[in-house]
Every structure is written in structure tokens, then in C-alpha cells.
Amino acid sequence: MSMQRRARILALLASDGGSQLGTKRLCQVAASATRLTGAGIMLVSDGGPRGSLCTTDDVSSLIEQLQYTLGEGPCIDAYREDRAVVEPDLAAPEVYRWPAFSAPAVESGVRAVFGFPIRVGAVRLGALNLYRDRPGPLTAGQHADSLVTAMIVAEAILALQADAELGQIAQTLEVDSDFHYVVHQASGMVAVQLAISVEEALIRLRAYAFSSERTLADVARAVVERLLRFDRSSGPGRSS
């Protein structure tokens, strides 16, 4: 059964008229193979989310942005708990798991959300983020397809990275990615402005984004564009 699923999903991946396998295609196939609205591939490490390799649409991007900003959500749980995390009705869940994530996600049209660990054996790379614009559980077939897709995604990521030069991220992985470089630039800026470590600076930026209901990327961009400055004298996050 699982081999048939695998063969069918690989056939979907290959059916793209000969264009090179890339992360964008992986995401699109993840959504179509599971018959869901959209998909995203999030890389996660033990320190937290690293960034997104690709997303199929704006809503998927927002799901990843929210999780990166807030440090909670289905992909982060799927990675940490190393298991599938399903929320068939995000607007009216049986258990409220993600108090900060849920409201803005529902508002942007996410009604059901699913996270599947992306792993090869004991090596964990991140989580596959799948969503649907209406509530409802996954069928057993969709669930199995999601697991197999996540496995194929993991193998594909490593196969693509195998072509990279040592010390570099493979270009094919980077092309549609969002590793939040602007957030790390902003962390560096805030660190020297407040004379704190870059790690603390990132926490300050996250707190500011959360309290002002903006994404971390938005706040970071404002810092880098010098529209927002953190200063010891004027307190955190005063606009200049």
C-alpha cells in the first residue's frame, strides 16, 4: 500500500514536463497529493524554526510566518513531538493548543491545519505544513499520503543539499526559501542599539511583534529600514 502511494506521489513529482525538481514543485505536489488547499516546508532545529523552504500560496506563507513569529503552531509541535499534529477545526478546536497562532490563522482563511515531521530515520529536518480552507479531518488515505509525502520531501531536501558546495546551502533549496535573513540583520542592529546579545535582541523583536500584532518579518524590515529603532534611553520599540 505504502509503496503504491509512494509510486503515485513520485509520479506526480515527475509529471512536470522535465523541469528540474525544486522545492516549489515539492510543495505543489504535497498539496495536490494530499488534496489539501496549500502546503509549506518548514525547516526546524532544536533551537526552533529556521525558516521556510517554500510555500504554495500567501496563506501557507502566513502560517509559516506566524509560527516563526510566535514560536507555536502545528509544525513546531510536529517537529518537537516527532509525530503528526492535526487540527481539523482551527476555529473551534476541542483543545486550544495555540492561543496566539489560531486567531490570525483563522482570520486569513485557515480552517484546518496539519503538521507532519520531515525526517529520514532518526534525522529530523523540520515539518510539512498543510492546510485547508474548510474544516474537517483528514481521511485515512489523506493521512497516509501526508506521511509518505513528508518522507519524500525529506529525501528530496537531502538529495538537493548533496549538490551544494561545502559550507553552503544548495541553491536549489534557497531559491524559493525564506530563512528570515532580515530578522537576523534586525537582531544584530537591536543588539548594538540596546547593548544586549543577538539572542536577547531576537526575543525583544519577537515580543514587540507579538504585542503590536505584526509579523516578525514586518518588524524586522522596519528596523532594517530604520523606521523603528530600539534605544536604551527611549525604551524598546519607539518609532523614530
Added chain:
Amino acid sequence: MATREARLARTFVEVADTLVADFDVVDLHTLVADRCVEIFAVDAAGVMVVAPGGDLRVTASSNEAARALELLELQSREGPCFDCCQNGRPMINLDLATLQGRWPRFAPTAIDHGFSTAHALPMRLRDEVIGALNLFQTAGRLEQQDVDGAQALADIATIAILHHRATIQTQLLNEQLDQALTSRIVIEQAKGMLAGLGSLTMDEAFNRLRAYARRTNRRLSDVARDLTDGTLTNADVDLPSPLERH
């Protein structure tokens, strides 16, 4: 007393259970060697593998005699397991007394250890020989059904090696990706630090970081890390780069 087939089947289950994500090749090969002695009419067993560089290595032995003989094979470059690793063919029911001419060091030593018969079964993946399972008997010959069963265990030892190789490769790639991402992040943080107090753009900050790395003949990511952990200060690094002066 369980039948031979039942014990063989139980061994397969045992091995499948061991072949999880984080297993040890030596442990699994030791299990294969031990079970050979328990299930088949052999008195000692050992596993030898071809290391990536082409050298042979002993991974498991059911007892000290088998271990000594396998090491002797490596040392003297002769013996059933050594030959099997070269030609990839099964070598069954080798009468050691008649093979002293072929293996002048191995055969007499094996006889001294009390063995009369030796066998070697290849561990093969298509055309590649990746090792051999060595079996020793103090008397008698091996029946074909024992040979078949032992070959099945040798195949399992092969799968363990392939599985292990794939796992190592996976871990390596994941670590490379993770490290590449981490150095990239640290460089972005360092750019931000250089740009944070003054009026440098991110590109200018990057140029100064790179110029400092070149002046001091160090890697960009190392300089960036020193800046973010306080080993270096902005004042150390933040000099207009030659690029900007042009």
C-alpha cells in the same frame, strides 16, 4: 526445543526489530554470528566487511578462536573469508586438511584451533562484495538447508551495512545544511551589528566584514561569530574597506 526453521524465523524478527533508526552495525553482526552457531551445525562464526577504502575489517566473531582466525586472514591475506571477499562466490565445505598448500598460514592455524571445515558466504549488493560471513566446524559438513539459512543471515548483515551507510550519509547532509544555515544567520547578525549604530547599509556592512576577514585571513563566518559573541567589537572590524575607497 524449537525447530531450526522456527529459530531462523525468530532471528529474522529479532534483526528486523534491531534495524531501527539508531542501531549499531557491530551489535547486529554479532547477533548474526551468534545465531549462526545456535541455529546451524557450525561451531564458530564471524563477519568481515570491506571498508569504504577497500580494506577488510572484522566486525563480529562468535568466539575468540573465530576472531583470531579472521584477524589472521586479514594479516596473511589468505583464507576462505579473504578469498570470498575477493571473488564474491560462496565457498562451502572446505576441508582444511587438504588446503594447507593453498592457505599455508591459515589452514594449519585453524586446525590447531580444532576446526576441520570452513565456509565463507558472500555479503553482496549486486556486483559489489561488501563482506563475508565465515563459518567453522570442528567436524562434519554443512547441509544445503543450513547453507541457505546462513546465506539469508549474511544477506541481513548486508542490509545492516547498507542501512548504516545511508544513515551516516543522511546525518552528514543534514549537519552540513544546518551548519551552512547557521553560518549564514550569524553573518546576517554581524551585518546588523555593524549597521546598527551608524548609517551603513547592509551591503556596506557586509563589505566591511568581508574586508576584515580578508585582512586577517580568516573565514567570514568565523569573523561574524566573533563579532556576535563579543570576541571582536564593531571598532575592530568597522573600517572602510578598500572596495569602498575605489
